[in-house]
Amino acid sequence: MSSYQIIDEPKPSVYHRMVVDPVVILFAALLVPIFFELPFYGRFWMPLAWIVLNGFLLGSPTKTKEALIAVGGCITLGLLHAALIYLAAIDMEMARYAIPYYRIINIGALFFTLYLIVFYQSAPYSIHDYIKEGNRD
Template structure:
């Protein structure tokens, strides 16, 4: 007997019990660095990796789009740092550190959190369907 499957329906993997609400991951990634700073600049690479693993374990149909968002976000942040590096090279180094460095930090954080936000919004729909299907399976 064939069953009807919604096109956006997640196809859970073996580790589906590790799936977490993507919004909770987003908030954890925002507030944990105030209490603990992960080594090796972990506050920048752990959140996207965690969200991608969450999507993979959930079997999200938007997984490829999320990988693309992470790749574009990484390229964008790299371009931002290269652009500011070129600015620093062309201007006086002291002027750059005094005037432009705070903007670099703000823009880098904004780009990082915007990337995370895009991933979370892509993952929110499949997560709700996954949660609903899991509740339905538990009730049967």
């Protein structure tokens, strides 16, 4: 029997089995860099790419918003990096002094972006989980 689709319910793709709880991605972003050095600054862009992909696989109704937030986060991280390079070009000593602060702000910006996307994706994920449990029963 076909069922009515409520607007905020996710429309999972064919690959819906690959969908994970967005909080798991957040934990991975926190813990993996402690044990592994990810190449090509992977620590910053890999969690964002994964969570955006997760949103598309989930069929999240806010997937476009999530992607835009991720892009905004990447631009912010890029601008911070550019600011540090610019400072190094002007005053290398000052840039060396600023590096620890830059790292703290960078991580803050990354996790703010990630948390925002997790916030948007959690609701459709919990509905998706509930529907999956219902279908299993």
